[in-house]
Amino acid sequence: MLEIENLHVSIAGKKILNGLTLTVEDGQVAAIMGPNGSGKSTLSYVVAGRADYEVEQGSIRLDGIDLLRKSAAERAALGLFLVFQYPLEIPGVATMTFLKAAINAQRRARGESDLPIPDFMKQVRAAAQKLDISQDMLKRPVNVGFSGGEKKRMEILQMALLEPRFAILDEMDSGLDIDALKTCAEGVNALRGKDRGLLVITHYQRLLDFISPDIVHVMSRGKIVKSGGPELALALEASGYAEYAEGAAA
């Protein structure tokens, strides 16, 4: 269970999150919808542990553990995973080397031994096939020269291999055509389960046609301003964010 309470965050003196409170239960798929600039990516980075944000107040707990006292890598080892809105390209680092380092780092943090290479290869191959990721992509450096869709599929591949307890998907749909969106959504849906919480962040309702949420939260100016069932997303699609936009009466 992810519990965020009264979170206040600023960067470079600019306040971005203003007392955000949110709980996502195990097994739940929660969606956050919000206009651009409302702080959605900031929220995902702060939960994942990026160091350049200043957390002024509030708490973030995963299964009762205080995440704010943990490094980004420790959070990952506790089972947190972030699908980046803009996955990074890392020249010179082979994708397979990266995947192996990530899997084994998390295993070591849990006191397990490294995954034997043949098992690793088998797992990667199986997961890649489901996501339509070619052997050629796996041979390239991490995300280098990948299309937007390929990068997102690679994110879901990592998620499938690392089997997180809780995943945040930051605008997974951005830069995806409909086929790529379907492939990624299928990958995510396959990872739904009663033990795993998902927080799906999006600007558009479209994504939620493919990953149907249990609950929808609306975020505006750094906090959750409204929560409801899936019908809330449809209402937003019809009315737009005008009433939540910067400057609108609260």
Add this chain to the structure above:
Amino acid sequence: MIALAPSKADEAFATLLPADASPSERASFAQFRQAGLPSRRVESWHYSDLRARLRTVPPLAAAPDDASLSVARGKLGASARLRIVTVDGFYAPDLSDDVSKIAGVAIASARETDFLGAAADPLLDLNAALSRGGFVLDIAAGARIDPVIEIVALTGAQTDRSRFGRNLIRLGAKARAQIVETRDEGFAGFGDSALFIELGEDAQLDHACRCRETAGVELQSFTATLAARAKLRSVALLAQTPFLRRQYFVSLAGEGAQLHLGGAAVLGRNDHADVTLVVRHDAPHGLSRETFKYVLADHANGVFQGKITVPPHAQKTDGKMMCRGLLLSDEAALSAKPELEIFADDVACGHGAAVTKLDAQNLFYLETRGIPTIEAEKILIDAFAADVFDALESEVLRDLLRVDLSEILGEETLV
């Protein structure tokens, strides 16, 4: 030029010249004495003040006796590769494999006359004057040598020594070979070694140099001459260098010769590594690529000086020189001085130098996958440095360097 009074070290070298020195050794020595140890006032030595650094000159290393051979043997682990071993700069057949059992390969003790011209450089003069006991490795014309030959430079001394290795590798026309040089002579003493490479027409050599523990003060001179269409690919991995200057003098003498030089220096502590290149395109249609990378932690100091010269007759020259530094500490520094001297009008030449830090976003991305900060940093450092190995065509040599680099990064605490 301002004449400097001889330093103590200059004087000390005077006592090292053996009584039985040949006339040409005496001539080289006189040239060295005239120039003296280079100081920062000499432009090409501006960043590596050898005169200030070399305070004492240890005794000349003698040809290895049983005791020093056994010291060296102790350091020489088992290897599946064929090895040529030098001890304190002397070719040591007793410790070496018989590479001449490979068809097309011959090895012999070097004679003075084997070495053709060398660049005008005081340390090359000193090396010519004082070196004894080097080898000449010959690869016959047309021979294609598949097994990797390894040259291992060790010390057998128990105390500081001055070492002057001087070896020659010659490839006949169309010959091909891959050679790894492992320099592990230890921290103590003074080293002034010289390697000469001559490539015949259409010959191809891949050469990797692993510099593990260099002397307290060490000079390495690499001189190469490429005949028409010859290809030389050479990459050096430098680490643990208290004070190293590695200087390259390369002439692309024949038409269409190709040179790929690369280097990665992984430096910490007060390490100082200076790579100085003098590359001369002496014929048309030559191609040269030089890429040197420096990982600089603690108070490390990296120096890159590269000069590509293209005389008027070397039309259609294609040259690119690049130097990059990865700064891991605010106290570390890189001085880069790439230069082009172009007198031909139809050429494509360029150079660049850049210094970066570890990318915080990339680091964060790796960390969110559970990779702890230190490991994530090493992954990025490795990626930064390892791409210079791609200058080599030999997969085996590239892998050797990759393994070495990850071992170095595993041992060093850089960040």
